Amino acid sequence: MLKTTTRAESGLRDLTEEQRSDTLFVRSVEKAMNVLSAFHHADGPLSLSEIAQRAGVDRSGAQRMVHTLRTLGYIRRDARENGFLPGIRILDHTLDTLRLDPLVRFATPVLLELRKSVRERVDLSLFDDLRVLYALRLQTKRQNFYATLVGHSVPTYCSSGGWAIMSKLEDDQVRDIVERTDLRPFTNETITTVEEVIEKVTETRDNGFALATSQIVSGEIAAGFPVLDANGNPVGAIHIAGSLSEWTVEDYINHVVPLGQEAARAISYY
Template sequence: MLRTTTRAESGLREVTDAQKSDTLFVRSVEKAMSVLAAFHHADGPLSLGEIAQRTGTDRSAAQRMVHTLRTLGYIERDPQGNGFLPGIRILDHTLDALRLNPLVRFATPVLLELRKSVRERVDLSLFDDLRVLYALRLQTKRENFYATLVGHSVPTFCSSGGWAIMSKLPDEQVRDILERSDRAPFTPHTMTDIDEILQNVEETREKGYSLVLGQILSGEIVAGFPVLNAQGEPVGAIHIAGSMSEWSSDDYINHVVPLGLEAARAISYY
C-alpha cells in the first residue's frame, strides 16, 4: 500500500533498558515527552484515552501528565471540546532550535538567494539516521499546506537529500541504513530494492548531486546536494524541487544543478 505520510521515523530514538536504568535518567521527563510525542501521527485532537493508549500509560497517569502540561502551556483543549492539542508554547522551542542551530543560521541567507535564482522550492534538511528532517522550506508558486511546514521529514532511503547524504557515507553505513529502513513506497516509482538504491547512491557520489523523479510525490523532480560539517561529515542536504510537467530532466539539471552545487559548497564546512 502506498503511503502519504510526511513524517518519517528516525532509527536512533529507541531508548534501551540500559539507558533507562542509568541513575541520571529521569523517568518523569521521559513520560512527559511521550505525551507530547503522542501527537506525532495524530490527524486531529486526541482524547485522554487515546493519549494513554499511545503513551502506554494508564488513564490516571496520562491525566496527571496532561494536566501538568496544560498548566505549563504545552497542551491545550481543542476549541471544539473534542480533546487535546499541542499548545503554542511548543513554538518557543521550535524557534530556539532553529535560531541556535549554526547550520540553519548560516544557510538561510544563501538559500534565500538560491530560491530567487532557481525560482523553485528550496529546502534544507538535517540528517537524522533513517530520515531527513526539514529545517527550512522556501516556497514558490505552487505549494500545499504540508509543504510549507518545517519539521516534516521523509525517509533517507528514497529522498533526494537522503541520496545526497548517503553518497558521503561509507558503503557499509549506507547499507545499514537501507536494511533498517522499512522501504515502503510513497508512489509507484519509489525505489525499494537495496541494490537499485545503492546504484543510485553511487551515481550521486560520482556526480556530486542526486536527481529523483516521483519518489515521494508523483510528478515531482528534485535535485539534492549534500551539506558537510567542518569534519567533512554529511549533516544535511539542500533540496530543489520542481514539477515534471514543466521540466525535462536535462533542462532541470542545467537550470538548478550548478546553482545548487555552489550553494552547498558555500554552506559546507561551516
C-alpha cells in the same frame, strides 16, 4: 497501498534498561516526552485514552502528564472539546532550535539567493538517521500545506537529500540505514529495495548530486546536494524541487545543479 503521509520515522532505537537505570536518567521526563510525541502521527485531537496508548503509559499516568503539560501551555484542549492538541508554547522551542542552530543561521541568506536564482522550491534538511528533517522551506509559485511546514520530514532512503547525504557515508552505514527502513512506497515509482537505493547512492557519488523523480510526490523532480560539517561529515542537504510538467530532466539538471552545488559548497564546513 501507498502512503498518504510523508512524516517519516526517526529510526531511533528503543532505550535499553541500562540507559534507563543510569542515575542521571529521569524517567518522568521520558514519559512526558512520550506524551508529547503521541501527536506525531495524529490526524486531529486525541482523547486521553489515545494519548495513553500512543505514549505507552497507563491512563492515570497520562491524565497527570496531560494536566501538567496543559497547565504549562504545552498541551491544550481542542476548541470543540473533542480531545487534546499540542499547545502553542512548543513553538517557542522550535524557534530556539532554528535561531540557535549555526547551520540554519549560516544557510538562510545563501538559500534565499538560491531560490531567487532557480525560481523553484528550495529546502534545507537536517540528517536524522532514517529521515531528513526540513529546517528551512522556501516556496515559489506552487504551494501546498505540507510543503510549507518546518519540521516536516521524509525518509532518507527515497529522497534526493537523503541520497546526497548517504553519498558521503561509508557503504556499511548506507546499508544499515536502508535495512532498518520501512521501504513501503509513496508513489508507484518509489524505489523499494535495498539494492536500488544503494545503486542511487552510488550514482549520486559519481555525479556529485542526487536526482529523484516521483519518489515522494508524483510528477516532482528534485535535486539534492550534501551539506558537510567542519569535520567533513554529512549533516544535511539542500533540496531543489520542481515539476516534471514544466521541465525535462536534462533541462532541470542544467538549470539547478550548478547553482545547487555552489550553494552547498558555500554553507559546508560552517
